[in-house]
Amino acid sequence: MQTRILQPGEIESLAHTSFPRILLPQPQALFGDRAARLQQLAEGNPIADYLRLLARLVQAQKQAASTVQTTPVAPETIARHQEFSMPLMPATDHIDPAWQKVLAALLDQVQPAAEVPAALLPTLDTLRQQTPQALDALAQRVLSSSLEASDLGAAPFVAAALQVVFADRASRLDAADVPYTDPGTLCPVCASQPVASVLRIGGNMAGHRYLHCGVCCTEWHMVRVKCSHCESTKGIRYQGVEGGSQVVQAETCPECHTYRKLVNQEKDPLAEPLADDLGSLLLDLLMGETDFERASANPLLALLPTASPTVPATETSA
Numbered sequence: 131m132q133t134r135i136l137q138p139g140e141i142e143s144l145a146h147t148s149f150p151r152i153l154l155p156q157p158q159a160l161f162g163d164r165a166a167r168l169q170q171l172a173e174g175n176p177i178a179d180y181l182r183l184l185a186r187l188v189q190a191q192k193q194a195a196s197t198v199q200t201t202p203v204a205p206e207t208i209a210r211h212q213e214f215s216m217p218l219m220p221a222t223d224h225i226d227p228a229w230q231k232v233l234a235a236l237l238d239q240v241q242p243a244a245e246v247p248a249a250l251l252p253t254l255d256t257l258r259q260q261t262p263q264a265l266d267a268l269a270q271r272v273l274s275s276s277l278e279a280s281d282l283g284a285a286p287f288v289a290a291a292l293q294v295v296f297a298d299r300a301s302r303l304d305a306a307d308v309p310y311t312d313p314g315t316l317c318p319v320c321a322s323q324p325v326a327s328v329l330r331i332g333g334n335m336a337g338h339r340y341l342h343c344g345v346c347c348t349e350w351h352m353v354r355v356k357c358s359h360c361e362s363t364k365g366i367r368y369q370g371v372e373g374g375s376q377v378v379q380a381e382t383c384p385e386c387h388t389y390r391k392l393v394n395q396e397k398d399p400l401a402e403p404l405a406d407d408l409g410s411l412l413l414d415l416l417m418g419e420t421d422f423e424r425a426s427a428n429p430l431l432a433l434l435p436t437a438s439p440t441v442p443a444t445e446t447s448a
């Protein structure tokens with residue numbers, strides 16, 4: 131192989147363009163950071179009790195992630211999905227059987243905790259008594275966003291167990307295995323929707339925006355000028371809570387009339403997409419009074435009580 135010395139200008143342009151396209155999850159660190167962030171966000175938060183309950187659940191995810199054993203994605207599957215530019219393991223078709231054991235482990239950890247309200251205990255008992263077939267059917271409803279009213283209490287626990295197995299499988303991939311897929315608004319690993327996007331700091335990710343998958347926790351790059359839901363580049367704007375820290379802003383798109391939150395690590399290095407999305411419920415209440423609908427749900431949100439305080443908005447252009 132021939133080598134040649136790069137000129138300074140070339141080195142600069144290489145450094146500028148060589149940011150990672152895909153950030154695969156490191157599950158134990160991810161869940162550990164997320165649990166700590168949820169505890170932090172609970173301070174003075176109107177939904178503090180709920181955030182502390184979730185911190186407990188995410189801490190249990192971290193523990194489960196240290197022992198879970200999933201089946202790796204087969205090399206033939208990777209090759210075929212790369213050839214056809216398809217996501218590697220569309221979630222509803224690739225539920226690893228280990229998820230039910232993870233669910234049982236999460237319930238063992240969380241159910242006795244002081245953070246669990248008494249009103250939730252019957253729901254968790256019912257969840258434990260489900261047959262494997264009924265649990266798989268419930269997992270399908272969680273992953274395809276087709277929940278029934280009676281699923282709501284159990285859904286965050288099911289989603290948490292599924293995250294552990296999907297994040298584990300994703301963590302064992304190589305970033306180069308992940309296909310370039312279209313549309314760019316769905317996870318290239320599991321074809322799920324992003325829960326939020328994050329403006330990252332540190333290393334060669336600095337200043338780049340990534341969409342964070344709500345199921346397998348993979349992050350993939352998308353330029354900020356594009357809507358993270360329809361990829362339109364027209365009229366993207368940001369809206370935050372007046373007087374707030376602006377760590378979390380709602381990115382709004384006039385083409386598809388949706389919003390999705392952008393979590394900005396430049397404003398707070400500890401910001402974490404899923405946790406900060408949950409911790410900024412006020413912003414959702416504010417957005418509820420606009421014409422923009424939330425683009426996708428937070429998988430751990432189904433237990434939230436409904437309340438509607440009114441908060442003033444500020445608007446800044448993209």
Ligand SMILES: [Zn+2]
Pocket residue numbers: 317318319320321322343344345346347348
């Ligand atoms: Zn995913």
Ligand SMILES: [Zn+2]
Pocket residue numbers: 357358359360361362383384385386387388
């Ligand atoms: Zn859009």
